[in-house]
Amino acid sequence: GRDTKANTQSSPVPGSSPSAAGTDNTAAPPAVSGAPEYGGVLRIVNTSEGATPLGVPWEVIGIDVNLITPYGEALLLEKTSGEIEPWLAADWKIDTTNLTVTFTLRQDVKFTDGSDFNADVAAWNIQQAIDAGIINPAISGVSVTGPYEIKVQLDNWSNTILSTFASHSFSMISKEAFEKNGIDWARENPVGTGPFKLKEYVRGERITYEKNENYWQAGKPYLDGVEYVFIRDVMTQNAAVQASGDQGVDVLNTNSAEQMITLNSPDIYLDKMAIGPVSLVPSSNNPDSPLSKLEVRQAISYAIDRQSLVDARGFGILTPATQFIPDTWGAHLPDSYNLSYNTEKAKELLAQAGYPNGFTTKLIAMPGMVDKDMVVAVQSMLQAVGINVELEFPDSGGYSNYRFNGWEGMLVQHTRSLPAIANTFGLYFDVKKDDATGAYSYIYMPSTWRPLEELYNAEQAAGQAIEPDDKLLQDVHKIIMDNMICIPLYNIYDAFIIKNNVHDTGFSQWGAGTMFLPADAWKSSK
Amino acid sequence: MERLLTVSGLTTEFRTERGTVKAVNDVSYHVDEGEIIGLVGESGCGKSVSQLSVMQLIPNPPGKIVAGSVEFEGQDLLRYGRESREMCAIRGGRISMVFQEPMTSLNPAMTICRQMGEVLTEHLGIDKAEARERSVDMLSQVGIPDPGKRADDYPHQLSGGMRQRVMVGMSMLCNPKMIIADEATTALDATIQAQLLELMYEMVNKYHTALVMVTHNLGIVARYVHRVNVMYAGRIIESGTVRELWANPMHPYTEGLLKCVPKLGERLVPIKGMPPSLINRPPTCPFLPRCRLRQKSCFEEPVPELTHVEGDHYTTCRVRLEGLTDD
């Protein structure tokens, strides 16, 4: 099998929302005047159905992990830039020779049921996650080395290992409460260390958290409560944001540019961050397909008028993407991949590849994250250079079926850039080897393409460096771009549409499922 | 005998897609108290419509009474609106009607006792309990076995004959002055029909009620009726006492009709041709196309009024009338 590579990232799931790296706040929050005020309930729109019981973090997956934030806290915090900060663990030590990480825990933390947070509890929590099989397979065990000290044993080294412990899937819950009441009870009754406690959970409608009076950070939280409202329909989301009073919600997370523009008003500000491009991912399945020719892939890239796309559908928010990793990250390449719009060149390249009359292919759009109209526009651009395109808009099941089992044509995929950028490569371009032993990555890539082999090796090296190394990451990136393994279209942004009276939420600051710092957030009473 | 009902010049039309049907055309007749009147004629000649017009029960649209008067006990009914209070008081109270179809003329979703009682509470203003009592009483009079129990049955639980007996009983409840029986027994079996006719006959005699019997069964007419009106294509073409008419039919249609009834040893002589359509009838005699007596003048002149011949006998046959005057 493969070695270490954990992605401590909230789901890169179709239709899921955010957390990522690189902030770019266009609309800055209004100047905060004075000290935080106490009181109020912060309402946040959640776009999913949210039916997972939240009380057992290692069972919570996908976008629902975000919903743990108010009650659950992990050992570490990860910034959207990839920096790791202490949280329930005050300090940590890495031993790369013995492959261990030793965490020193805070001593003043209590669970909401009154039980103490200590090494025993933390190790138990981590062990549960290991047993559940959802933790990074490189972590092989955990042991208690002191009343407030635990040691995690690794099988092999990966420079992204720490972000695993920053995920809310590894939030700490009370062992005592769990063992006393059993798992069924625990699922419905979260007992964490966070600034809020679960008050009510109406599946499909809302989750209400109330203030934890005995929170370990003295004086916090400021809010009386946090409420998530599950609204799937875009228009209803808009209506909810525009409403005021009891019905008004304070925060809406979206990556739809048109929604950001629709809701644009003096009452709100946009807290947005780049989360990587939407790209065309040609299938590497079939060595005989036109797409297996580099010229064809380049031709496609030249055929696309990225600026027009963004002009028409970007609403001043989206930007043209010329690289797999946007410029907010270190792995971005010097500006040498600006594959400008040039239909003549595209046609020439096609002819060169032996397709002077074009060919027929397919665009398969990722549900949720990809704007349908963009796909239609790309279709007509490709049509203009003679490439006949069929469109397909599968649901998430159909889409994941393609991802796992291969597709013909090109996926229109949001290739999200993760805070730990090494993870991004691992996530998207793992290679499926022989059927029996192959590993699954986010995108199915059989090794019929020579460059993929190369990419794979470079990626391994980058992941196993002691510290994340921009140079190595750039090498990986360069292989992708040189070979047009994927064709970036436009960069999308994850935006938090926030009411002006909401402060210090840190929505775009925190990654890895942290989403925001509920303890610090406050609302000014206008 | 008192004159009870005088109908004169009654004309009723239906607007249909094919054109205007003059279903009843200038019909005049009268009914005396306690008298049994027969109304005969072939299907579609306007028997029912003339009677429904008297009751103002013509479905509107498409039907409309366009001319004539209906004088009942001195009041002209046509002056009252269809749904006026006066008309409602007369319908069911002073004149009641028994329809042909025992299967469909009773409300399937109401017990028969309630349906009967409704007439009583409506016209006599008595309470439900008493209405029930009287209904049950009436049921036993019309020969329904175990009327107390049967009263709570729904129509579908009764046989056709019983249902029609209920209808007859219902029509008698308010002791009306006149009952119109529109082919009240046609749908029934022969022996049941006889049973019911006998019953009605006894009842009207007992209460001295006038009865208008609409039928095409000449046998029934022969047996029960005093005076008979013969209708053809919307008009009464001949009228007279039964004996008179049978002995001496004036109108060739009446004549033909009587010859159509199989009699032992006699060969049937059907009336040739078919009944005419009632749309755009010219004012000439409606029987003209089938008439064996027709003369040239018949084609030219409108049909004469119902003209007195002798005794109680009236006819519209020009040939016969003129033949008479020629004499």
Add this chain to the structure above:
Amino acid sequence: MTTKTDSINAPGLGGEVDILEEQLLPPVNEFRRFVKVFFRRKIVLIGFIIVVLIVAMAIFADVIAPFGPYEQDLHNVLAAPDSTHLLGTDSLGRDLLSRIIYGSRVALSVGVITVLLSAAVGTLIGLVAGYAEGALQSVIMRLTDAMMAIPSLILSLIVASILNRGVLGVVIAVAITLFPGYIRLINGQVLSVKQNDYVMAGRSMGSHKARIMFRHILPNCLSPLIVQMTMMMGVAILSEASLSFLGLGILPPTAAWGGMCYDGYKYLMMRPLLSIAPGLAIMVLVFSFNMVGDGLRDALDPKLRGTSSN
């Protein structure tokens, strides 16, 4: 009055007789009668005219529409109505009016094909079930009950996501929810038509089953069938819109009213026409179909048909 006579030897009338023209009922122009009843209600007339107009619009879309349905202008998206784009442009700069005009093709084909498909299948099964009776009928009707018990949107939701979402996929997904209705309708009709003596007469003459089914029974089930079909066109078109809302409608870039209504819905605040125009188009078309259905019901109702002299 006509006096044309035909002299034939008609038995029963006692030898040589005249058969006068008048002895027959006046010939009815069935078509004129139908038209008259059909258009008796003004609102039906209006509905009919609209349907005709929309059909014309679909046929002559190429001529009428100022632009092609897929002609994009990425530099003029979400434009307000003006003299070139009477209803403005959509999110890809396509002319809304043209898309609505072309959309009538999809709407009509969804309506018509769905209905034809479901009616054909349903009628055939219903006919067989009704005529067969016994065990076969029970089995078919139990299965039909089951189909009819599944809420229709749920069923089409599942089927639509199994099939690919071309026009045909949506048509099949909707047709599947509709055809059990036809089975029931036709089964009921067959059971009642079968009671008529002419079916018995057909049997007594030695007709084959197939002849009785298709020659005698089926034609007499047609009226309610046709009425049901027009009514279901509206239902089918609406189902397409609902499926679009659930993300399973007809694939872009096809101009389908349901999809346009839902896509435009996101710009309700900016460009309300984008959603209101196709929404109204759906309403008008469905309304018109319903009215035509109402009119047909009246016109085909045997009770309202002028039968002979009585």
Add this chain to the structure above:
Amino acid sequence: MIEAARGNIVDIVNLKMYFPVRRGLLKRKIADVKALDDVSFSIRPGETLGLVGESGCGKTTVGRCIVRLYRPTGGIVMFEGADISHSGESDLRQIRRKMALVFQDPYSSLDPRMSSGDIVGEPLKIHHLVKSKKEYDERVAELFIMSGLSPDMTDRYPHEFSGGQRQRLSIARALAGDPSLIVCDEPISALDVSMQAQILNLLQELQSKNDRLSYLFISHDLLAVQYISQRVAVMYLGRVVEISDAGELYANTLHPYSIALLSAQPLPDPVAEEKRHRIILTGDVPTPLNPPAGCAFHPRCPRAKKECSESVPPLRDAGGGHFVACHCV
């Protein structure tokens, strides 16, 4: 009993027709409607057998059993000497050319969606009796004329005809296969007196032209039956209670039910009516689902005795081919 004589068009022997009544959870058969219980008679070539009786007594069922629309529960149906009680559909198809059915209801017996010409010509097509379109048209015209209709009317639809004309269409259709038996199931009940006479005459005339044509003439109108039939059978609740030559039966009515039925038929003659003694029965016709024990007529019979409620009287010869089923005769 009546023997199946050689040369008869139809012989039915001990015919039984029970319709099952199903009720309950499993739709189990809980009873039988004994629509026909042991009915026997024959129809001779060229003869008209009248069949009278009240509604529900089984007249229609007899007719339909004879043309084998129903498969009899018991007994034998012979058509032209061959037992057809158990013939299959394809054998029946051959035979059905030779027998036809005319129904009571002139409205529901003609397919409203077919033109009158198609209706009349249908048997010709089914049995391939004509070779060309021309021959077909000629034959249809001939049939129209035979039944007193103008051949111009072939493209008209049934609803454009009056009741009497429709009944003529039915008869024309029945004649198409040149049958030897026409079962007329109350062909005149729905018609006016003048139409009735036309139809009765038509039937008679047709028979006079083809002396092998037989009718089973079902009606509840004793006068019409008397007029047209050579022999008459009276039924009551699934059984024949009296059968005899027409003249004999009317002159010398034996069964109390026949007497009552005859007397219930008012004569269209006011003078005769006045003198006539009428027998008015009481009570309703019982249902064949639950017939009374013994003679089915006994609850309404003015002459009922004890014996009548105990045993079913057999049909026996009262002399001269006049059969009656009554204990009192």
Add this chain to the structure above:
Amino acid sequence: MLTYIVRRLIHAFVVIVIVSIAVFILIRLLPGDPIEMLISQTQLTETTPEMIEALRHDKGLDRPLPVQYADWFVQMIRGDFGTSIMRNFDIGKEIGNRVTVTLMIGLSAFVIGLVLGPILGIVSAVRRGKFVDNLVTVIANIGITAPAFWVGILLIFFFGVRLKLLPIYGYTLPWDDFWMSFKQSLMPIFVTALGPIATTARQTRSSVLEVMSEDYIRTAWAKGLNERKVILRHIIKNSLLPVVTLQGTMLRMVVGGSVVVETVFVIPGMGKMMVDAMLSHDYPVVQAVTVIMTLVVVLSSLIVDLLYGWLDPRIQYD
């Protein structure tokens, strides 16, 4: 009567079995494997086929289909609907909460349709051809000619955002906070009820017209009853009979429509659950929801039929 109910229940059971088999098969025809979808939601960048197989085994999806079906069906009969594949919740419990919500909205809409539809239908039939008739025809048709989501959102923007009269989203059970529940239910119930009102009104209209030409109505007139009494006592009950049979279909429509209405108005009911489960291929959830919805429809049509028998004395149950 009792045998009738028993027979109908058996019938209902058969229907449920057929529906459950159909859904069981159909849902598995969807492209995409729930286990793969589940795995793609985890934190892992790297998954081995063994892990997938283990997970598949864990969720019981590796067994032969008939076994899976039989097991699921037997469990369901015992009242255990299993656990969601994707989200790990107890389906039975979740449906328990949600069915109440869907039924609150659905039944209210249904009842409104049942009350308003016939009233409109009767009015327009009695005044047929008049202005009222055309008005009702148009209004009734608007109700069934517009896509529900579209009407829903227009209402939200008008009454919620512009006028600020009604809450935009969410649902409260009436026994928790009646006034809030009332306000929140108004729009969704209205949208849901449009279809039933319109359909019932149309059906009633034609049924009243039919009954008005029945012989027994003529009898009622002949008795001397006035128009009001004829309509109230004789026409209404009889004309409602065919309308009642229609109500079985109506519930099917209402329950199915919940998929859209609940999504628009953020109502935590079965419809919303259904869509979510469909999209994530959560087999047991889709199966359970469909079966429960079908059960609702089947039972309600049983009730409708019993009601029919009560209205129409001609119907006999045995």
